[in-house]
Amino acid sequence: MYLLEDIEKYPFLSTLPGDFPYLRGTDEMGNQHEPWKVCQELPYSDPEEFNQAVRNDLEHGNLLVLAIEAARARANLGEISDAYEKVVGRHKANSRSVIGVYSTEYAIKQEINDVRQQTHDFEAREGRRPRIMVAKLGQDGL
Numbered sequence: 001m002y003l004l005e006d007i008e009k010y011p012f013l014s015t016l017p018g019d020f021p022y023l024r025g026t027d028e029m030g031n032q033h034e035p036w037k038v039c040q041e042l043p044y045s046d047p048e049e050f051n052q053a054v055r056n057d058l059e060h061g062n063l064l065v066l067a068i069e070a071a072r073a074r075a076n077l078g079e080i081s082d083a084y085e086k087v088v089g090r091h092k093a094n095s096r097s098v099i100g101v102y103s104t105e106y107a108i109k110q111e112i113n114d115v116r117q118q119t120h121d122f123e124a125r126e127g128r129r130p131r132i133m134v135a136k137l138g139q140d141g142l
Contacts, residue, residue, distance in 0.1 A: 043069055047083065054087045 018028030044050040050070070057066050063084065070080045103112045122130050 043073065050083055051087055054083060058088060 016028070044053060050066075054063065054066055057063050067080050067084075070083070075083075106112050119130060
């Protein structure tokens with residue numbers, strides 16, 4: 001939810017519908033051709049009411065409905081995530097190394113032993129173990 005003091009600093013508040021940056025829609029006629037169309041419906045009067053609804057749905061195991069309602073009210077992903085984080089906290093991934101999983105299943109033991117020997121030789125020569133970088137692409141492909 002934005003207050004007047006949050007938006008006063010923006011120079012384009014006096015723009016009209018159809019004007020860049022399209023804050024009032026892309027159609028210069030606004031909603032005149034559909035006068036009963038609701039442009040934005042906010043089902044919650046303030047952030048605390050939304051947070052309470054999130055808590056209620058969390059107890060019943062359904063947060064997707066609230067996320068859809070918030071998105072329909074033009075909340076962006078960051079705003080939805082912030083609201084969820086206030087209620088359920090931030091997820092903290094556990095990083096852990098798993099060693100030996102593949103070598104125990106690999107059928108050709110001599111190849112595993114050769115790689116171990118090459119690793120040992122590299123460490124003796126370079127003063128450190130070899131490094132491998134594994135990357136996973138994100139949802140945006142970057």
